[in-house]
Every structure is written in C-alpha cells, then in structure tokens.
Amino acid sequence: MLLLQMQVLVPIFLLLLPLLFFVFLNSNSKCKSKVPKSYPLVGSSFAIFSYRKRLHPWLSDILQDSPSATIVLRRSYAAYQVFSGNPAVVQHILKTNFPNYGKGDIACRALTDFLGHGIFNVDGESWKFQRQVSSHEFNTKSLRKFVETVVDTELSDRLNPILSSAAKHGTVLDFQDILQRFAFDNICKIAFGFDPAYLSPSLPQAKLALAFEDGVSRYSSERFDALLPVIWKIKKLLNIDSEKRLRIAVSEIREFAMNIINEKKQELYEKRKNWEKLNYFD
Structure with missing residues (x-):
C-alpha cells in the first residue's frame, strides 16, 4: 500500500516542482x-x-x-x-x-x-x-613565536610594500584578493613549511591556490546550494560538471601534500644519517 502511494505521489511532486519554483x-x-x-x-x-x-x-x-x-x-x-x-x-x-x-x-x-x-x-x-x-601543539611557545615571525615577515616584506606602492601610484587593488593571498602564504608557511610567494608584487597565479579557491571552496559550496543533495551525488557518480572539477582540485591538493610529506621525511632521513655519521666517528 505504501509503495503504491509513493508511486503516485512522486510523479505528482515532480510535476508540481517547476510550478512551485515559478510561484x-x-x-x-x-x-x-x-x-x-x-x-x-x-x-x-x-x-x-x-x-x-x-x-x-x-x-x-x-x-x-x-x-x-x-x-x-x-x-x-x-x-x-x-x-x-x-x-x-x-x-x-x-x-x-x-x-x-x-x-x-x-x-x-x-x-x-x-x-x-x-x-x-x-x-x-x-x-x-x-x-x-x-x-598541545598550538599552546607551545615555540609555535606561537614561529607564527608571529611568519606573519610579521609577510606583513613587512609583502603586504605593506604592495599597499604602499598602490597608494603612491593610485593603483586600484582587489583587496579581497590581496587578503586571500596574504592568508594563503601564511597558512602554507606555517602548516607546510612551504612559501608559495602568492603575495609577490607581480601577484602570480599559483596552481595550488587556484585549486583551493576556485576548485575546492567553490565546488564544495555548490553542494550546499543544490536544490536536493541527490543532485550533486548524481554528478559525482557520473563524474561530470562541478563534481569533476572538485575531484581534480582535491587530487592536486593531495598530490601537493604528499610531496611535502615525502620531502620532510627525506630531510629527516638525511639529518639522521649525518647525525649517525658524526657519532660513529666520535
């Protein structure tokens, strides 16, 4: 009985949906x-x-x-x-x-x-x-000092010069873009130990930044804007439209993260080898 009611109600609802949207x-x-x-x-x-x-x-x-x-x-x-x-x-x-x-x-x-x-x-x-x-990590004095140093350096070496130059020459800036670049540089340096130099004077395009901004942020948000959650789930299943671009963006970010992790592991390995060598000769 319930199945019969659903078979009748679902087509009616689908027919009324455009009308409700118009109203x-x-x-x-x-x-x-x-x-x-x-x-x-x-x-x-x-x-x-x-x-x-x-x-x-x-x-x-x-x-x-x-x-x-x-x-x-x-x-x-x-x-x-x-x-x-x-x-x-x-x-x-x-x-x-x-x-x-x-x-x-x-x-x-x-x-x-x-x-x-x-x-x-x-x-x-x-x-x-x-x-x-x-x-525990964020409450350590060393991390707080490191964060202060990174932000101060980004302010003095990049943000302030760009703003001063724009004021001097009457250049129009997209302030939201400038602040996003400022935040992105800081996050990458603090979290990954990597400087993308996204706030350089030339305001370059960075593949990783675009993956975050245009790919992940925008296309993840589009899932919330969908009329029904099943819409983005179908797109994901078919790997089309925004879901395809989201998958590519996430893949680029994960690839970058894995490269950073492998580089840090290699650095630790080299340091350990050098330390063992020094101790061996001692």
Missing part, C-alpha cells in the same frame, strides 16, 4: 529582504538556489531586518541552517555551548572529499580527541 520566484521578487517561505519537502531551497550567486549580500539584508540578527532557513527534508550576525548568538554556538551544535551529517558528507575526517569535519568524541592533540 516562489514571483513572490520572492516582492519581498527580497524578508525570510523566505518554507515549502513542504524542499523548505526554502528555491530561495537559496535563486540567490546562489549573491548569497551573502542576500543573507546580510535578511539579517539586518531581523530583530535578533538571527534567522533559521529550512532546507530540503528535515535539514535546517542557522545564520546569525549577533555576537552573543555566535559566542553561544561556537564557544559557550559548542558541543550542542554539531556540524551534522549533511554538512559532513558534503565536505568529506575535501576535509576528510579531520577536526573541521567531525563531531563528538572524534572532535574532542583531535582538539586535545592539536591544543
């Missing part, structure tokens, strides 16, 4: 700054999809109209997203009661190809364990 777009154009309506099964996915190219400005407008600067958007099925510009709410979620706000299966599945099962993509005991391990 939403018309109603959405009249009240752009208000929280969008939530529809059965798909929630507010139509709104999120229609504003996917300017999602952050659209959400900012809605938050500004919200008395609490916090809204909840319902996605497809039983998934919900909370957006907040209220510092007290952000502190409550990310600090005071962080264990109560897991990332959830939907977010974890969407980011697994890129983040795997690392600290940024797990909940519960796995997160606690990884946090305990990493906290």
Whole structure:
C-alpha cells in the first residue's frame, strides 16, 4: 500500500516542482529582504538556489531586518541552517555551548572529499580527541613565536610594500584578493613549511591556490546550494560538471601534500644519517 502511494505521489511532486519554483520566484521578487517561505519537502531551497550567486549580500539584508540578527532557513527534508550576525548568538554556538551544535551529517558528507575526517569535519568524541592533540601543539611557545615571525615577515616584506606602492601610484587593488593571498602564504608557511610567494608584487597565479579557491571552496559550496543533495551525488557518480572539477582540485591538493610529506621525511632521513655519521666517528 505504501509503495503504491509513493508511486503516485512522486510523479505528482515532480510535476508540481517547476510550478512551485515559478510561484516562489514571483513572490520572492516582492519581498527580497524578508525570510523566505518554507515549502513542504524542499523548505526554502528555491530561495537559496535563486540567490546562489549573491548569497551573502542576500543573507546580510535578511539579517539586518531581523530583530535578533538571527534567522533559521529550512532546507530540503528535515535539514535546517542557522545564520546569525549577533555576537552573543555566535559566542553561544561556537564557544559557550559548542558541543550542542554539531556540524551534522549533511554538512559532513558534503565536505568529506575535501576535509576528510579531520577536526573541521567531525563531531563528538572524534572532535574532542583531535582538539586535545592539536591544543598541545598550538599552546607551545615555540609555535606561537614561529607564527608571529611568519606573519610579521609577510606583513613587512609583502603586504605593506604592495599597499604602499598602490597608494603612491593610485593603483586600484582587489583587496579581497590581496587578503586571500596574504592568508594563503601564511597558512602554507606555517602548516607546510612551504612559501608559495602568492603575495609577490607581480601577484602570480599559483596552481595550488587556484585549486583551493576556485576548485575546492567553490565546488564544495555548490553542494550546499543544490536544490536536493541527490543532485550533486548524481554528478559525482557520473563524474561530470562541478563534481569533476572538485575531484581534480582535491587530487592536486593531495598530490601537493604528499610531496611535502615525502620531502620532510627525506630531510629527516638525511639529518639522521649525518647525525649517525658524526657519532660513529666520535
């Protein structure tokens, strides 16, 4: 009986889906700054999809109209997203009661190809364990001093000269691009011991940076913008469109990471050999 009902309801829903989308777009154009309506099964996915190219400005407008600067958007099925510009709410979620706000299966599945099962993509005991391990490293004085040195060097040798030159010659800069380059250089030097020189005066294109920015960040985010999660899963299965580009980008990042690891292993091996030689002759 249940199977028969599903066979009848699914075609009806698929026929009504374009109509619901059309109705939403018309109603959405009249009240752009208000929280969008939530529809059965798909929630507010139509709104999120229609504003996917300017999602952050659209959400900012809605938050500004919200008395609490916090809204909840319902996605497809039983998934919900909370957006907040209220510092007290952000502190409550990310600090005071962080264990109560897991990332959830939907977010974890969407980011697994890129983040795997690392600290940024797990909940519960796995997160606690990884946090305990990493906290010991980040609390060491030597690491904090190293981070300070790296950031200071990037500021004085690259960021400040570029900004000073632009001010002197009246050059227009894409400040978001400049800050992304600044952050990318720092992260690579701190995490990998590798300097991509992405913030050099010529502002070069770097294969690894493009893999992070255009590949992983953009195409992983597109999974959240899909009307239904099954859409990106089908693309992944068929290895087409954004999923194909995501796979290539992730492959490039993993290849880079493995090269760095192998180089560090070789360096340690050479140091150990030299140390054993010196001790042997002593």
